[in-house]
Amino acid sequence: MCFRFNNRFVCLFFLRRSMADPLVARCLYSGKGYMIPLNQCMDYSELYEDIFGTFQFFPTDNVELQYSVPGCEVCFLRNDRDFQMLFCSARIHRLECVDISVLKIRGGCRRNCSVDSGSEVIDEDDYLGDAFRTEVHKTYLSDEWSSYIHNVGDKFHGAAELREKLRKYAIAVGFEFVFLRNDLDRIYAVCANVGTEGCDWHLCAFSSSANGCLYITELNNTHTCKGVVRTQKHKLLGSKVVKTCIAADVSFNLSLKPREIMSKFKSTYGFDISYKVALKAKHRAKEAIYGSDAETFSKLSWYKEAVLQSNPGSSFVLEVEPSTNRFQRLFIAYGGCVEGFQFCLPVLYVDGTFGKSIYKGQILSATGRNGNQGFYPLAICFCDSETDANWTFFFKHLKSLLEPQGRVVTFISDRGVGLLSAFDKVFGGNPHLFCYKHLVANLASKYRGKGNSKLIEDVKQKFFKVAYSSTQKEYCFNLRLLRAVGGADIIDPFLSELPVENWCRAFYTSCRYGIMANGIAESFNSWIAIERLMPVYCMLDQTRIKQMEMAGKRREEAERWTTELTPKMEERLKVQMEKSRRFSVHYSSPGVYEVRSDFSYVVNISDHACSCVKWQINCFPCPHGLATLQAASENVYNYIDKYFHVDMFKKSYSFPIHPITNVDMSSTDSASECILPPLAKRPPGRPRVKRFKSVGEVEKKLICCGHCGKMGTHNKLSCTEPLVQQ
Ligand SMILES: [Zn+2]
Ligand SMILES: [Zn+2]
Ligand SMILES: [Zn+2]
The missing domain is CATH 1.20.1160 (Paired amphipathic helix 2 (pah2 repeat))
Incomplete structure (x- = not known):
């Protein structure tokens, strides 16, 4: 026989389970449970009625049964076939006891009054108009929380799990508790109303020395207090509980906004949480996924070794304060990018942008441009701020990569703080354009x-x-x-x-590809918008993965190109060719022509020059040049800059960034060179989103700040100097 089970087809030889094999079902509903022996002679309806009666549901109630087995969290139990599958699953996993969760899908009254089977229960909602009917059809993910705590003997993998489940249980059932003992090996909790109303609800759990798990040893699960009603807000519903519910969402979307978390939590769990709780929960979830900001600094020395080993030719410079071993700054460029950059346009966009982890961080980047007008990340630097010293550090290491390649690279920047003086020190002779x-x-x-x-x-x-x-x-x-x-x-x-x-x-004294603005740097910044939110190690690692994938994708894409030029440039050529049709060309001397329509131009094709100077500036023939080339029966492609050709583009992506494995990370003993986080933390309050102004964008009167004591344009309240912990 074949069944579809857990999305796989499992073939089973059906042997009738001998009656000696005990299979016990533990039925759980709203924090209460009872045991029922199961055998295959029963059918589904018997089980259903037994449960329905025992938990005293109303005839109008609709009850859904679910059970879970290893590998399948939620298996429905709706008919005889499901019921038989329950036995099969139990046999496969050698289970002697199966938990069946009972979920009420529809129904009004939540009181535990006994049902008088003789009289019909009238639900007034059945007779009301849509607007007046209380909608209770929705099932929330929090519904199962009420089944977390049920019996003496329940097992939990550690105190953290018990605490979390106890909180969720209390939230779902609607009471508050306090811990009298809250240790790793022993937990004792009582109802919060024990003092005022003498409620006797209590729970006691001890850890077993055999396996370290906690077992409930004592449980009085009935409240004598009045406070047991589920509300949409709950004191215990703090960031710790919310964190466990949103962790998956945060890992998919790191830029999830607290407001979105609030509304999502309301719709899927049915509870209201405050903005503050949502924000805190997001930070906790982030920390659970990526490790805390402080921890990730200690991984950097391992990462450095891993990068240098797996990606030969890479440059990874890690600077720490020698006396304290605290992180100062790092520079990173992958071997594949450095090699490939030789085949990109000889231009680099340099810019700084904010890191958004809790440490005050600045990401300096140098981004190139490929033959298809796309950006080409070359190097990044992570440091605390855009100072002259940090830019000098960045430029110095950048220079050591560029010098062996022997090309004169044109830089484009926004004249940012600290950048100008550092640039003149390191790249004095190089052309430097300011973004207009x-x-x-x-x-x-x-x-x-x-x-x-x-x-x-x-x-x-x-x-x-x-x-x-x-x-x-x-x-x-x-x-x-x-x-x-x-x-x-x-x-x-x-x-x-x-x-x-x-x-x-x-x-412009030499060819600069018509660049006027540093838009490429800004597209790089927005490309790493998510990574900027991460702690430093994850930021580097995720950026590397992104770079690796992008390079791979572009390499494959280029394989399919059949044109001489890259698609964007081929398109540009087509447009310029169309414009060139209106000109008449007159020969003067070898290579020199006069091109006329409303105006006249002098074109020298051997110099790649036209008197409109667009050819020289853009490194791409202007319409006059193209008209001349056609009149002279020259191959147009021979006169187009080599970096715009597909073969150069392919070469620029022919050096892959190699993947890195971290299986040996935990076994690497690097305690001696463990790097501590920097002392400078981002000041409290909302992180500033806007970028720092470039030189000259702000010109205010200088005042002395009462907080940091520096002369500047800020006061004590708007001071953003890092807080130095003593
Ligand atoms: Zn109570
Ligand atoms: Zn021209
Ligand atoms: Zn200040």
Whole structure:
């Protein structure tokens, strides 16, 4: 015979169970239980009626029976077939006793009054309109809590399990208790009304020295107090209980909001919890999954070894305070990424973003750009804040990776705090572009309080024009307009701080792929939005997994590409080709042409240059260039930057990030180099979500803070300096 059991087909040879084999069912309902012997001569309806009668249900009540066996938490017991399966399961698992949970699905009265079988019970809800009917159809996940505590002899795997189940039981049944003894090996709890009303409910449990499990040795499960009614709020319903209910949800979705937890808890468990409880429960669940923030620092030295061993060529620098062995900062770049970066565009976006664990943390990142306009994470640094020292540390190690590759890399940044001076120290000669979006925000802040929003909007537009100027002449022309609108008294000092080659396209000395903003860095930051919430070790580990998977996926994707260029660039070529159709091309000398429509342009195809300068700036032929290439019967693809070709893209992902196993983590003896968490904790209160302002975005009068004593733009109340524990 074959049955579908536990989603597997199990074939059984049916032997009639001899009557000598005892199978006992323990039926549990609302904290009460009774034993009933089962044999296969019985049928389902006999069992059902027995239970129905014993627990004194009303005829209108609908009762559902469930049992659990190892591997299957909830097995329904609804008909004769299920009943036979119960015997099979018991035989398979060699069980002598099976727990049957009794759940009431429908029914009004919860009082334990005896049923007068002669008189019909009238449920007034049957005659009421929809709006007036009390809806009790819903079953909550908390319904089974009332079956957690039932008999003397119940076994619990440790005090923690008993405490949790006792809390849930009390919540479900609706009373409060206090612990008189609450030790690992002994628990004694009494009803909270023992003093006021002399209620005699009590529970006593001892641990067995044989297996360490706790057994209930004494239980008086009847209350003589009045306080036994289930309410939607309960004192015992704290973050500890809620944590166990939401742990699975949190592990799927780390960014779950406390409000969402509250409403979810209400709908699935039928209880109200406060915002504070939801928030705390989320932290507890996070800690249960990932370990506490403090603990994860101790895993870092193991992780370093694991990364260096499994991913040759990686750079993993871990700095601790030598005297205290407390964590200071770390730098990490995987070998596969470093190798592959040589085949990406020679540009790097550098930016800092917040870590959101309880330790004050900043994640500095260097992100490249692949041939298909996607981002390419190269290196990250975890440190306490965006200081000159931390940026210098980051740039120094970044430089040691880039130097052997021998390419001049262009950097793009938002001129963040500490970044500028560190950059000049380490990467002095490298081109450095400022994100024009940040510049324009800085400029706009100068007009705050002076003039209306229309003026600011006008200044912004004029500034865009200046930044996007392609020639020096255009730059001078646009700058005149900007000064006329914005006023020379503000514009001139602002621009005097900015070297023009760092932000205006006309002055880019070498090819910089037309980059104007550090959008790539921001897409990287939002890509790790979830990982930023995690403690440091998990953040690194999860980011690595994400990087590993993304690289693998892109490698496979590229295998299917049949074009010469990557899809995004192929698309761009198509658009530019379409635009090139309106030009007429006139030959001058080898490689040099004049291209005409409304205006005329000089194109030099051997220099990859056009007098519109778009070809030089974007490293991609402009429509004039494309028109010329076609007229000269040249292969267009030979004139397109090598990094946009599919073969380069494939090479950039041909060095995989290797997986890491942690089976040996617990057996590694690294107590001697155990790293302690940093002293600086994030200050209390809601973590700030907004990023720090870049240089010049804020300009307030300096005041002395009464908390940290530093001169700054904050006072005692808004101080965010880390609290140093003594
Ligand atoms: Zn009581
Ligand atoms: Zn052109
Ligand atoms: Zn302060």
